[in-house]
Amino acid sequence: MNIRRGAGGTRGAGGEDRLDTFQIYISLLINGLSLGCIYGLIALGFVLIYKATEMVNFAQGDVMMVGAFIAFGLISGLGLNFWLGFLLTVLIMIVFGFLLDVVVIRRLIGQPQFSIVMATIGMGYVMRFVMPYAYNVEQIAFLTPFTGGAVYMGDITLDSGKLAAMGGTIVLCIGLYLFFQRTRIGVAMQASSQNQLASYYMGIPVALIFSMIWGISAGVAGITGVMLMPIANVMDPSIGFIAIKAFAGAVVGGFGSIPGAILGGIIIGMVEQFSDYVLPAGFKDIAVYSVLLAVMVFRPEGIFSQMGRKKV
Amino acid sequence: MRFVFKTRYEQDLRLWRHFGDLKGYGLIAIVLVLFPAFADPYYVGEANMWLIYAIAGLGLMIAIGFTGMVSLGHSAFLGIGAYAHAYFMQIGVPFLISLPLGALLAGAMGVALGRPTLRMHGLYLAIATLAFALITQEVMSKWSSVTGGFDGLPVAAPKFLSIQPNEIYGGEWFAVGGWHVGWSELWNPSSLYFMCLAVLAFSALLAKNLLRSPTGRAFVAIRDSEISAQSMGINLAQYKTTAFGISAFITGLAGGLFAHQITHLAPDAFNIFISIELLLICVVGGIGTIQGAVLGAAFLVVLRSFIPIARDGITAGIGDVEMLSGIVRFVNAPGLEAGLFGLLLVLFIIFEPFGIYGRFLKIKTYFDLFPLYKKATFARQKSYVKTERLR
Numbered sequence: 001m002n003i004r005r006g007a008g009g010t011r012g013a014g015g016e017d018r019l020d021t022f023q024i025y026i027s028l029l030i031n032g033l034s035l036g037c038i039y040g041l042i043a044l045g046f047v048l049i050y051k052a053t054e055m056v057n058f059a060q061g062d063v064m065m066v067g068a069f070i071a072f073g074l075i076s077g078l079g080l081n082f083w084l085g086f087l088l089t090v091l092i093m094i095v096f097g098f099l100l101d102v103v104v105i106r107r108l109i110g111q112p113q114f115s116i117v118m119a120t121i122g123m124g125y126v127m128r129f130v131m132p133y134a135y136n137v138e139q140i141a142f143l144t145p146f147t148g149g150a151v152y153m154g155d156i157t158l159d160s161g162k163l164a165a166m167g168g169t170i171v172l173c174i175g176l177y178l179f180f181q182r183t184r185i186g187v188a189m190q191a192s193s194q195n196q197l198a199s200y201y202m203g204i205p206v207a208l209i210f211s212m213i214w215g216i217s218a219g220v221a222g223i224t225g226v227m228l229m230p231i232a233n234v235m236d237p238s239i240g241f242i243a244i245k246a247f248a249g250a251v252v253g254g255f256g257s258i259p260g261a262i263l264g265g266i267i268i269g270m271v272e273q274f275s276d277y278v279l280p281a282g283f284k285d286i287a288v289y290s291v292l293l294a295v296m297v298f299r300p301e302g303i304f305s306q307m308g309r310k311k312v
Numbered sequence: 313m314r315f316v317f318k319t320r321y322e323q324d325l326r327l328w329r330h331f332g333d334l335k336g337y338g339l340i341a342i343v344l345v346l347f348p349a350f351a352d353p354y355y356v357g358e359a360n361m362w363l364i365y366a367i368a369g370l371g372l373m374i375a376i377g378f379t380g381m382v383s384l385g386h387s388a389f390l391g392i393g394a395y396a397h398a399y400f401m402q403i404g405v406p407f408l409i410s411l412p413l414g415a416l417l418a419g420a421m422g423v424a425l426g427r428p429t430l431r432m433h434g435l436y437l438a439i440a441t442l443a444f445a446l447i448t449q450e451v452m453s454k455w456s457s458v459t460g461g462f463d464g465l466p467v468a469a470p471k472f473l474s475i476q477p478n479e480i481y482g483g484e485w486f487a488v489g490g491w492h493v494g495w496s497e498l499w500n501p502s503s504l505y506f507m508c509l510a511v512l513a514f515s516a517l518l519a520k521n522l523l524r525s526p527t528g529r530a531f532v533a534i535r536d537s538e539i540s541a542q543s544m545g546i547n548l549a550q551y552k553t554t555a556f557g558i559s560a561f562i563t564g565l566a567g568g569l570f571a572h573q574i575t576h577l578a579p580d581a582f583n584i585f586i587s588i589e590l591l592l593i594c595v596v597g598g599i600g601t602i603q604g605a606v607l608g609a610a611f612l613v614v615l616r617s618f619i620p621i622a623r624d625g626i627t628a629g630i631g632d633v634e635m636l637s638g639i640v641r642f643v644n645a646p647g648l649e650a651g652l653f654g655l656l657l658v659l660f661i662i663f664e665p666f667g668i669y670g671r672f673l674k675i676k677t678y679f680d681l682f683p684l685y686k687k688a689t690f691a692r693q694k695s696y697v698k699t700e701r702l703r
Contacts, residue, residue: 056435107662112535114382115661117438118591121384122657125588129651133642237647244446247439255435286450289443296440297428 034162036269037169040262042246059124061243067222076142097218161230248292254302348502363508366609369593371563377600379555380535385441388448391582393567407470415564422560452579464578598667
C-alpha cells in the first residue's frame with residue numbers, strides 16, 4: 001500500500017530506471033484501483049441508503065468494521081472455512097443492518113435530516129467501542145485465500161488480494177444491478193426510492209423495504225470488510241474512518257449515483273496512491289480532501305449528477 | 313399559568329418576556345459572578361471548561377439549531393480560533409484585540425468554506441466540514457513555523473492593567489500607598505472564568521438579538537423549509553453563509569479562551585471527537601435554544617469529569633472481586649467515553665429530541681397547567697420521509 005519515492009531500488013542505467021518507474025506506476029495503479037474499489041463499495045453502501053431513504057449513514061465505515069470483526073470471529077475465532085465464514089458474515093450483517101433500521105432509524109422517520117446524521121454518527125461511536133470490547137482485542141487479522149498470494153505477469157507482480165478486491169467489486173455490482181432490475185423486491189425498492197407515498201399507495205410496504213435496504217447496505221459493508229482484510233493485513237476499530245474517503249468518492253461521483261459511487265471511489269483511491277508517491281510524506285490525506293473540496297466548488301453535482309433541487 | 317398581557321409595543325421588543333424571566337436569569341447571573349469567590353480553584357477550572365464549551369456549543373447551535381446546517385467541523389474553527397489567538401499573542405498583539413481577531417479569522421474560514429458548499433444539499437456541508445476538520449488538523453501539525461507542529465504552541469498569559477498589593481514585575485507604572493499599578497499577568501482560573509463569563513454573556517446576547525432580528529428569523533425559516541424560505545424572498549446562499557460565518561466566529565471566540573484553558577496547544581486537542589462533543593452539547597441541551605447550549609455543556613463537563621472518578625472508584629472498590637472483574641474490564645475499556653457519548657447522542661435523539669431544556673419546559677408546563685397537562689402538547693409529528701429531491 002505504501003510505495004515511497006525511490007523504493008524502486010537501483011537507479012543505474014537509463015533502461016533499468018525506466019522499467020523501475022514503469023513497475024512503480026503499475027503497482028500504484030493496482031493499489032489505487034483496489035483501494036478505490038474498497039472506497040467505492042463503502043460509498044455504494046451509503047448511496048444505496050441515500051437513494052432509497054434520503055438518509056445518509058455516517059456509520060457506514062463502522063458497519064464495515066463490524067463486518068470485519070464478525071468475519072474475524074467466525075474465521076479466526078471459530079476456525080470456520082473462509083468461504084463459509086464469509087457467507088455467514090454477510091448473512092449476519094444483513095440481519096444487523098435490518099435491525100439497525102428497525103431499532104434506531106425507523107423511529108427517526110420524519111425528523112429533520114440532521115437528527116439522522118447525528119444518530120448515525122453516534123451509532124458509529126458505539127460500534128467502535130463495542131466491537132473491540134466484545135472481542136477483547138485491539139487489532140484483528142485473519143487469513144484469507146488471497147493473503148500473501150501473488151500473480152506474476154511478466155516483470156509485474158500483482159497482489160492477489162488486490163485483484164480479488166477488484167473482481168469482487170465487479171461481481172457485486174453486477175449482482176446488485178440484476179437484483180434491482182430483475183427481482184420484485186428490487187423493483188419495489190426502486191419505486192419507493194422514487195416516490196415513497198405513491199409506492200405506499202401501490203401496496204409496497206415501504207418501512208419494510210427501507211429496512212431491507214439497510215440490510216443490503218450492511219451486507220455490502222460486510223463484504224467490503226472481508227475484502228479489505230488481505231489489503232490492510234491488520235485492522236483496528238478506527239478503520240471505519242476510511243469512510244470519510246468513501247464520502248469523498250461519493251461526492252466526486254455525484255451523490256446518489258451507484259456507478260458514480262464506484263467510479264468516484266476509484267478516483268479517490270488513485271489520487272491517494274499517486275499523491276502519496278509524488279508529494280512529500282503525509283500529504284496524501286490533504287490531497288484527497290482537497291480534491292473533495294475542489295469538486296464541491298467547481299462541479300458540485302459530481303460526475304454523474306443526481307441531486308436536483310429541493311422540494312418543499 | 314402566567315398570561316403575559318401586552319399593553320405596549322416595547323414589551324414585544326424586550327429581551328425578557330416578563331418580570332419572572334428577569335428575576336430568574338438575574339439570579340443565575342449573580343450566582344455565576346459570585347461563584348469563584350466561594351469555590352475551590354479546581355472547580356473554577358472545571359467551570360471554565362463548562363463556559364468555553366457553552367460558547368463553542370452556542371456557536372454550533374446557530375448553525376445546527378437555528379439554521380439547520382449540520383457541521384462536523386467545528387473542532388477546526390475552535391482550533392483556528394485557538395491557534396490564531398495564541399499566535400497573535402506570541403507576536404505581541406494585546407489580548408483584547410487578539411481574541412476577536414482570531415475569532416474573525418475562524419469566521420472568515422467559515423464563510424470561505426460555506427460559500428461553495430452551502431449552495432448544495434445539507435449533506436454536502438456535513439461532508440465538507442468533516443474534510444475541512446481533517447485538513448485543518450493536518451495543517452496544524454505540518455505548518456511548524458506558525459503552529460509549532462507536533463511540539464505544540466505555548467499560550468502566553470495575557471497582560472492586563474491591574475492594581476495589586478504586591479510589586480509587578482516588568483510592567484509597573486507607579487505605586488501609591490502600597491498599591492502597585494501597571495500591566496501584569498493577572499492570570500489565574502478566576503480571571504479566565506470572568507473572561508469566559510463575559511464572552512458567554514456577549515455571545516448569548518448576540519444570538520438572542522440575532523434571533524429577534526429579520527436575519528435570525530430568516531435563519532429559522534431556512535431551517536424549517538428551504539424552498540418556502542426562498543419563495544419568501546430569502547437569499548439562501550447569503551443567509552446560510554452568514555449563519556455559518558457567525559457560528560464559526562463564536563466557536564472561534566471559544567477557541568481563544570480554550571487556548572488559555574489548556575495553556576499548550578497541540579493538533580490532537582482539536583480532533584473530530586471535539587466536533588462530536590459539540591454536537592452532543594447541542595442535542596443533549598436542546599436543539600434550537602440558547603439555554604440548551606449552556607445546559608448541554610454543563611452535562612458534558614460533569615459527565616467527562618465524572619467518568620474517571622467512577623472508573624477509579626469502581627476499579628479500587630471491586631478490583632479484587634473475581635466475579636465482578638467483567639465490570640472492571642468494562643469501565644477500563646479504551647474508547648468507553650466515546651462509545652458512551654455516541655450512545656447518549658442516539659438515545660437523546662430518539663427519546664428526548666428537545667433535550668434537557670425541552671424537558672425543563674415540559675415540566676414547567678406541567679406545573680403551569682397543573683391538572684390539564686396533555687402529553688400530546690409536545691408530541692412529535694411522525695410522518696413519511698418528506699422528499700427533498702425532484703427526480
